[in-house]
Amino acid sequence: MTTLTDKVAIVTGGASGIGRATALLFARQGAAVVVADLDAPGAAKVVGEIEAEGGRAVAVRTDVASEADCERAVRTAVETFGGLHVLFNNAGIIRRTTALDITADEWDRVMAVNVRSVFLMCKHAIPAMKDGGSIVNTGSGWGLKGGGNAISYCASKAAVVNMTRALAIDHAKAGIRVNSVNPGDTDTPMLREEARQLSEDWAAFAADAADRPMGRAGSPDEIAQAVLFLASDAASYVTGAALVVDGGGLA
Template sequence: MSGLNGKVAVVTGGSSGIGLATAQRFVKEGAYVFITGRRQSELDKAKALIGKNVTTVRGDATSSADLDRLFETVVQEKGKLDILVANSGRVEPEEFGKISEDNFDKTFNLNARATLFTAQKALPLMRDGGSIVLVGSIAGHKGINGYTTYSATKAALRSYARTWTQEFKDRGVRINTLSPGPIDTPIMDGQADTKEGADAIRAAFASVIPLARMGQPEEVAAAAYFLASEDSSFVAGIDLAVDGGMAQV
């Protein structure tokens, strides 16, 4: 029997990168998965790739109405929820002294505010003993040039996991943070204006990772599966780093 057989999961930002790899792994392990994203074309591609046991719901995680529609769809199709992976996020590096209000507001709105309200709206649907995985980043623990705003939002997620683990311990809902290091996803291309620039960023990250390479989305998905499954039944409130050792040594 697969490790998530019969489970119902929601993965936000599930149409590409870490979110897509996680949705694929969950379905492989027997779960039915709802994935969200803002671009219908990317959701359609993700659904075709996953192939079965998946529903796509187009929406913006910063929109309360879109979140309500997402969870109404879960209720209508499956009734309850076992797993939430709050993965939606953005990064737009700007060095301190040059940080724009627009970038600050957009980054906090999606990474910190939307994650909180996604989890809060999911909670009434969660079966006792369910699992919430907040996708953070080792940037929440390290000082990285240009990442003032992004890092602060990911530090907030670590705080959420600690507080919520205390607040909802009577229901047995396990809340953990998953903190990837540099992972080779399309978000890397969005941090530079050219392919050469993006490749330079990749090389710079690889040079400071003890394993001498960037991670792959499937490696983070394996950790998300661990936190979602009964394999981690006595794991709560932790921060699990998947970073090739970057923030550990």
Template sequence: MNTLAGKVAIVTGGASGIGRATALLFAREGARVVVADIDGEAAEAVAAQAVPEGSVVAVRADVSRPEDCRRIVATAVDTFGGLHVLFNNAGIIRRTTALDLDVEEWDRVMAVNVRSVFLMCKYAVPAMTEGGSIVNTGSGWGLKGGGNAISYCASKAAVVNMTRALAIDHARAGIRVNSVNPGDTDTPMLRDEARQLGEDWDAFASDAADRPMGRAGTPDEIAQAVLFLASDAASYVTGSALVVDGGGLA
């Protein structure tokens, strides 16, 4: 349980779902963690739950804003003395077609899902030492299309290819950049999708389980994949798009 011993990590969107599971796992694996989320109270709750006590601090932040991203990185450096791991996980989804999507909603999805990755990397990379690792949350829908989710699909495809570009740009500095691409995972976001589509949760969950392994994923399972990419066990892995979806894309 010392995979990240001595490391300092940032997790955006860390108050719930995959972000929460990953922040708690990072802390258990020895990292000191900054949990950033627009829901400050929920982020504080994650920090309070983390073990060992005092290894996690919470920051309320909107990661689509440059000043907030700078503040997140500064918190890691000022509180813990450096930065080794960045998990860009904050994201939102709007389940609509192009015809039904407001321009303002398109812009917000792109701001949270894409602009935030650019901003966090822009300010985090200069603070990282050699051996740093960035993990970006993509999606299976960043690698193939999906229905009633045009802005989400476009944003996650951008994240996947931005990850590759970042990996090329920063490899010589010793910084690895990869994406983790979950399939349907039982998170508050997945349940919100059912509400947006006006579907019964049980029926929606049954559709989500329609994959070779016969079930949706759990946040803890995705967190384990993020841990691998963040850790020295993945020291020769960069520019990859790791799919964690129970065989859905297969």
């Protein structure tokens, strides 16, 4: 039921971390994948990995805060592979600051990459999903509860979670399901960037990230499996849901 044979998928933020793991998994499950990322060489590298395994993929340099770039990513999927069935809105950034420390420009950039991008990608992807489809948006545990020194990130991910619900309501009759996956701390380049921004030793930061019932941070591959479930027919009656994948941290 989790096969994506003959499906076409777009993965934003597909050059690294959860996006890369999901792009590879989608391809292994039969999907043709558009790897969309601002990091064009990184996206091309992921395409190379997919093709080396016999899959189909194309890279598109995409600034997800740009409407023209979002429209181009969707157009590339349709023109290259003949349609669009799955959209994984995964691109995101974090700024570890309080309201007193963040600048207005930094706030706007977090909102542009984390929230505006989801709106723009959905705006252009939904009309291309002629036979229905599945949209998965990356939220966060901090989109469901608060966190320290991360005001813009918490606000942006809360917006993603509730925008997901609104999209699910609006487009269910078109056969389009919309859900959010909400990871806890996951061993990705972004997690290491958080430690750098906070000027914390990585070993100590990683130990704190592992402070949850399962005693460890997640892996990108584990989050990708949850995304695959939501994207696939295995989740055919799931829409508007906020799936938490965090080793029990939110619990």
